[in-house]
Amino acid sequence: MNSEGSELDTDFLSRTEGLQGVYPDWRGSNMTQVERHTNCPLAAVDRRLEDAHQQWHQAEATYFDPDAFRRNIQTAIQTLRSVTFVLQNNKRIIPDFDAWYEPWRERLKADGLMSWMVEARNRIEKQGDLEAHSFVRAAIVASYLEEGPEIQVPADLFSAPWTLVKNIPDNLLGEHLRQNGVLEVERKWIENSLPEYELLDAVAIAYGRISQVVDDAHRQMGLEPPATTNMLTGEAFTDGWRNGRLPCMISHRETRTARFRLSDGTPAELERKAVKFDAAEAERVSARYDIDPKNAFGSENNNRAVLQSLFETAKKMFLADRYHDSIVFLLRNGAPIHIMSLRPEDQSQKYLMMRGVADDVVRSGADAVIFISEVWISQADPNKRYLRAALAPDRREALTATLVAKDDGPVQMVAEILRDGNDVALEQTSIVTGHAAFAFAPIYKAWGKEIPQEWLGMFDESSD
Incomplete structure (x- = not known):
């Protein structure tokens, strides 16, 4: 237990056995990549879903570049929406497709987020860009509880987060905040018609729900659904706890958050x-x-x-x-x-x-x-x-x-x-x-x- 340890990326997961790509999580079966693309009847569906996964990571990597983020997140939305089109184009090879797919279609239709994905894809292709705006959420962290003051403002108001610091009271609480507090500044992209979600997270959740449909399509054909496997440990992750999302698409807030000690203004790492x-x-x-x-x-x-x-x-x-x-x-x-x-x-x-x-x-x-x-x-x-x-x-x-x-x-x-x-x-x-x-x-x-x-x-x- 007293160990220097070593850096270990536990999210470096393989979804195609033998394949190591640019991004960490991959869907796959017990086949190699070549065998899967040759032998799996739904290989085209799997590839399209993987395309959406990689495009999501490209959006994540360009989060602080507004134009690049806009291009990448909209491409991911379009690709993800097309997964079900590719699946329906393969209906002839899926037994009792209509009876199997109809409950899924109704479930996705009743899902507010998935309905938004359909509308967003139509807007991107027929009307133009989504109306996404960048916001900054700032909060003072000085407890294990979520009890510190916070604000959310447009990203161009760079000085706004420091108003929290200026308003720290001059009492015992204020002394505790100044000595042990951290100013946490998080950037968020939010689309006008989906204000309750951070945009990258919304697409990750939608990916998970489409992934569940694809997995079930494999089962409908008598095939094992693609698994998520840690390439370093061999651990296979079941889907029950993540609702189809890959581990690398969960809790990505760290990549868009900066923190500074209130005691001296230095980065808190x-x-x-x-x-x-x-x-x-x-x-x-x-x-x-x-x-x-x-x-x-x-x-x-x-x-x-x-x-x-x-x-x-x-x-x-x-x-x-x-x-x-x-x-x-x-x-x-x-x-x-x-x-x-x-x-x-x-x-x-x-x-x-x-x-x-x-x-x-x-x-x-x-x-x-x-x-x-x-x-x-x-x-x-x-x-x-x-x-x-x-x-x-x-x-x-x-x-x-x-x-x-x-x-x-x-x-x-x-x-x-x-x-x-x-x-x-x-x-x-x-x-x-x-x-x-x-x-x-x-x-x-x-x-x-x-x-x-x-x-x-x-x-x-x-x-x-």
Whole structure:
């Protein structure tokens, strides 16, 4: 768990076996690219859908170039709309096509976004360009909750976001904002007739819905639908959690957002590294810490069992190294799917870091998260809401492992740290359930899970 790690693009997914293209996610079957294009009866449909995927990425890459973005996003809309035309042109090879397709046609017709896609394609081809406008959303982030002030203005009003900074109050809240806050500036393209969606996201969602139709067409022919496979790990992603969208088309806000510390105006950037253990690393870990890396996650596909096993391993590693990196484990169905090393430099980066983890949860379809870290803990003071544990006079140090799950309350394992010069020891482990795990609020939001109201009234211990 204390690992330098290496850069790992977990979104580098293959949808055509053996094919490595410009963009990261590909649809494919167990055929090679040549075999699929030769043998798959719906190869023309698959290619057209992949064209839309690549054009979407071209629009993403030109987000800050208005003319190029306009061309690319409109091309993606036209291509995506044509997928169903190509599918209908192949109706003769799909058994009972009319009976199969009619429910899909009605479903898409009743979908407001998909109806907009039809209208948008007609406008582009018959009337001219979409009426898209660029906006800037600015917000102050100084909490794990979405409670900071924010504004949205036309993109040409560059000075407007700084009005938020000028209006910070001169009180304890203001002091907290100036010391730990971040000004987040996000650019958004919005089309006049679709104001509730960011335009790139709208097309990504529409891609997912058309992808589901194409997948079902394969099933109607007795074929396995195209799979999404991580080329580095071999993991195959099912469609249940992403509604047809490719992971690289989910949570793309980072590419169009800039952040600045309010304390000094410098860019607020994060270091997040995926951890990948190879055979040599596993052998080193086993020898140094007297553990079997294969058993680090336990023998049960159970979130709480995984938590307990990981914490036992973390304690051994802490006692050997006298420190422990901050490590996040994303799980799905009780099994680990992604591991990240997080290295925040200050409190403001911690707020952003957990929002980044929430984005990874959405992309990967994780249904549980385990976070292992050294923390400061102290008795919370309801009269000093903005006093962080790290600054409290009664602060203590602890090694913790916290589990949050989509279908379960938070569970935290805590072992207080005792230091004597270069020597370290750990107190007996305690287990806390149902505590106010505010640091995981962004992940709750990603799951569409409400923050329990009772958290707001809890003033037992705080940690950071």
